[in-house]
Amino acid sequence: MKVYNTLTRKKEEFVPLEEGKVKMYVCGPTVYNYIHIGNARPMIVFDTVRRYMEYIGYDVNFVSNFTDVDDKIIQKAVDEGSSAEEVAGRFIEECKKDMADMNVLPATTHPLATKEVDGMIEMISRLIEKGYAYAAADGTVYYRTRKFKEYGKLSHKNIDDLQAGHRDIKVTGDLKEDALDFVLWKPKKEGEPYWESPWSKGRPGWHIECSVMSKKYLGDSIDIHAGGEDLIFPHHENEIAQSEAANGVEFSKYWMHNGFLNIDNKKMSKSLGNFFTVREVSERYDLQVLRFFMLSAHYRSPLNFSAELMEAAKNGLERILTAAEHLRHLLQNAPDVSLTEQEEALLKEGKTFEDKFRAAMEDDFNTADAISAVFELVKFINTNTAADHAKAFLKSLYGQLHTLCGVLGILIEPEEEILEKEIEDLIAERQAARKEKNFKRADEIRGLLAEKGIVLKDTREGVLWKRV
Ligand code: AMP
Numbered sequence: 001m002k003v004y005n006t007l008t009r010k011k012e013e014f015v016p017l018e019e020g021k022v023k024m025y026v027c028g029p030t031v032y033n034y035i036h037i038g039n040a041r042p043m044i045v046f047d048t049v050r051r052y053m054e055y056i057g058y059d060v061n062f063v064s065n066f067t068d069v070d071d072k073i074i075q076k077a078v079d080e081g082s083s084a085e086e087v088a089g090r091f092i093e094e095c096k097k098d099m100a101d102m103n104v105l106p107a108t109t110h111p112l113a114t115k116e117v118d119g120m121i122e123m124i125s126r127l128i129e130k131g132y133a134y135a136a137a138d139g140t141v142y143y144r145t146r147k148f149k150e151y152g153k154l155s156h157k158n159i160d161d162l163q164a165g166h167r168d169i170k171v172t173g174d175l176k177e178d179a180l181d182f183v184l185w186k187p188k189k190e191g192e193p194y195w196e197s198p199w200s201k202g203r204p205g206w207h208i209e210c211s212v213m214s215k216k217y218l219g220d221s222i223d224i225h226a227g228g229e230d231l232i233f234p235h236h237e238n239e240i241a242q243s244e245a246a247n248g249v250e251f252s253k254y255w256m257h258n259g260f261l262n263i264d265n266k267k268m269s270k271s272l273g274n275f276f277t278v279r280e281v282s283e284r285y286d287l288q289v290l291r292f293f294m295l296s297a298h299y300r301s302p303l304n305f306s307a308e309l310m311e312a313a314k315n316g317l318e319r320i321l322t323a324a325e326h327l328r329h330l331l332q333n334a335p336d337v338s339l340t341e342q343e344e345a346l347l348k349e350g351k352t353f354e355d356k357f358r359a360a361m362e363d364d365f366n367t368a369d370a371i372s373a374v375f376e377l378v379k380f381i382n383t384n385t386a387a388d389h390a391k392a393f394l395k396s397l398y399g400q401l402h403t404l405c406g407v408l409g410i411l412i413e414p415e416e417e418i419l420e421k422e423i424e425d426l427i428a429e430r431q432a433a434r435k436e437k438n439f440k441r442a443d444e445i446r447g448l449l450a451e452k453g454i455v456l457k458d459t460r461e462g463v464l465w466k467r468v
């Protein structure tokens with residue numbers, strides 16, 4: 001399998017650190033609002049990478065954080081007269097609903113920055129001990145960027161060019177030793193949430209959060225670190241500087257970045273007012289259409305969101321769903337007889353589409369070509385299936401379509417209503433798992449229910465649930 005690595009600017013053969021296992025970290029959203037469709041792109045793209053890796057047999061440990069304390073969250077809380085915790089908690093739940101509707105699997109772990117502050121203080125202390133960081137008189141801790149000799153290796157920037165760019169904007173009264181130094185810990189302002197630390201009452205900088213959460217849940221060295229291309233610099237560059245200086249080993253072997261989503265060929269941005277939330281799109285389309293649209297382009301290319309392209313995605317998806325329905329219909333009365341020679345030969349031909357699909361995905365996750373292979377399979381199904389075909393023949397083709405669509409996160413089965421009894425059983429199992437401190441299973445069950453549109457609320461009186 002070939003993966004494009006931003007670090008080397010090449011497609012490289014993927015070799016995991018540990019055989020059969022993949023450790024993957026994807027930078028998650030800052031939760032001060034509903035997620036927009038730009039945020040949805042890395043979610044969908046890297047969920048598909050995960051699904052493909054699982055399909056070819058890897059055991060994937062997938063971690064994606066929520067940044068639940070930051071200036072924008074605090075500002076929103078001030079505007080609303082609530083707390084940062086309340087704002088973040090609410091939008092994490094909303095984000096999880098959108099993810100479930102886009103068929104994005106819950107991560108193995110979704111850590112929250114605010115719950116990992118101890119680890120951040122520990123890593124910052126280690127960086128100070130090693131001379132990579134220093135506390136200024138006002139209680140801010142900075143990273144000593146020039147001390148990290150490989151700074152710039154991910155974004156392919158030369159540190160002296162960066163220095164020149166920074167000189168103009170150096171603010172007087174700044175307590176940094178050097179304009180390139182960035183913040184690891186910042187003292188609180190009046191009314192802001194804060195944590196105690198050896199340097200000041202305050203909160204961590206954004207970059208240190210990911211270094212610490214990745215280390216805690218995946219270890220010092222991981223296989224893949226991913227996010228949107230805007231994160232290459234400075235966020236991921238700074239993460240490398242922090243993690244490699246603190247841990248003394250390579251942080252991530254592969255770095256993957258998705259291209260940007262534009263609207264009507266213009267950069268989507270909140271200031272231009274030309275952005276859509278996933279929730280808004282869900283009012284007009286099933287979010288499977290949004291997913292299908294995102295996968296219709298290569299993940300590293302820029303992608304333009306427009307009404308025409310969404311309509312095209314909707315039609316394409318319908319073609320696949322219609323073929324699946326046609327097969328289900330035929331299967332109801334198909335004769336339970338053994339395969340004819342002709343059917344055997346057709347199934348062999350059918351398998352070539354799966355080979356094409358795999359070849360496309362093995363080439364740096366070329367989902368556009370993988371979708372073409374699915375369309376070829378659909379055409380093959382439409383021309384080669386009829387009421388007199390053996391059940392085993394139809395089932396095999398259905399299974400193949402189901403599997404390939406499943407790798408793309410496209411569900412072809414009509415959604416089944418989950419029964420109350422099943423919900424209650426899963427909740428009971430989750431409670432038992434929590435009692436045994438098996439939080440992984442407990443989170444998995446919450447995710448499973450979220451996928452089916454069931455949200456849980458833990459209260460003092462027990463667990464309440466509702467359909468959303
Ligand atoms: P943020 O909440 O801004 O940190 O973004 C969360 C994730 O969404 C990051 O991986 C960003 O790179 C990604 N992202 C934000 N806007 C876009 C966009 N317009 N297109 C693609 N990815 C984006």
Ligand code: ZN
Nearest residue numbers: 027028210235
């Ligand atoms: Zn990050």
